[in-house]
Amino acid sequence: MTRGRKLLNASDTTLFLEVAELSKVFKIAGIGGVATPIVSYVCIFSAIASWPQFSWVDNALSDLGVQQGITAPLFNVGLVASGFLSLVFAVGLFRLGGKSLLSRVGAVVFVLACVSLIGIGVFNESFSPTHFFVSVAFFVLLPVSLLVFVGGFWFAGRRRAAIFTLVVAFAAAVPWVLQFGIHYVSNVAVPEFVSSVAGTLWMVVLSFKMLKEPSL
Numbered sequence: 677m678t679r680g681r682k683l684l685n686a687s688d689t690t691l692f693l694e695v696a697e698l699s700k701v702f703k704i705a706g707i708g709g710v711a712t713p714i715v716s717y718v719c720i721f722s723a724i725a726s727w728p729q730f731s732w733v734d735n736a737l738s739d740l741g742v743q744q745g746i747t748a749p750l751f752n753v754g755l756v757a758s759g760f761l762s763l764v765f766a767v768g769l770f771r772l773g774g775k776s777l778l779s780r781v782g783a784v785v786f787v788l789a790c791v792s793l794i795g796i797g798v799f800n801e802s803f804s805p806t807h808f809f810v811s812v813a814f815f816v817l818l819p820v821s822l823l824v825f826v827g828g829f830w831f832a833g834r835r836r837a838a839i840f841t842l843v844v845a846f847a848a849a850v851p852w853v854l855q856f857g858i859h860y861v862s863n864v865a866v867p868e869f870v871s872s873v874a875g876t877l878w879m880v881v882l883s884f885k886m887l888k889e890p891s892l
Contacts, residue, residue, distance in 0.1 A: 702886035705768025709883030712761040713876040719754020723747045736864045738811060741800035748800065755797030762790040765879055768886050779828030782821050789817035815868070818875045819849040840881065847874035 723740040724730050727747045730740065740751040766787050773779020795810030822845035829838035851867035854860055861867075 701771050702768050705765050705771075706883040706886035708761045708764030709768070709879045709886070712758050712765060712879055715761060716754055716758035716872075716876065719750050719757070723751040723754070726750065731863075732865050732869075733861050734863050737868045738796065738801050738807065739865075741797070742802055752797040752800055756794050759790050759794030759797065762793065762879070763787065765883060766790060769882075772882065772886065773825070773828050774832065776828045776832050778824055778831065782824035782828050785817055785821035785824055789814055789821055792817060815852060815871055818871065819845045822848065822875070822878065837882075841878060844874050844878040847871075 720737065720740070723743075723746075726745060727740060727743050737751075741748050741755075766783060769783040769786060770780065773783060792810045792814035796807065796814060799806040799810055801807050822841050826838050826842045826845065829835075829841060848871045851870040855864065855867045
């Protein structure tokens, strides 16, 4: 009886430590996910405000990264910082998805999207064609990672999360499909912004879930 009780206590202790570790991981990842859009959009809109010639119709957001004065540093540093914060959030994605293969693949693809975002800030438009490649990689990998997570969440029984992620994935992809289909604006600032907002919305929702239910 005593031996059994000791084994039970040891098991309880191990479980407690695992839950505590998971709670810490989710807390850090959740903070990173919430901080990402704050840093990103403060820097982007500050860069736009510092360059009056910017046009949502005629420019790409990346045009901000090669302007003189404070504009380029604001934009590029903001993207790099946002990319690193997104990587912090991604750590939580690996744990949130559990042992699901699809969720792990989705998390890996999301990490690659984060690295691409950092690349956009490091290799601005002056670094051609590298900038083009990392930009395309980010805006392709982001919706792809979300679509993979749809399957991961669905087969894990998290149907609401799967449906929400599917809607966000379409919101991230549709602006680009329309741009290449009907060319509704002369440059790509609008599809870039809409796609990024969709992605950060997904991050924030999951981040609050991590912060609210760290032991899920």
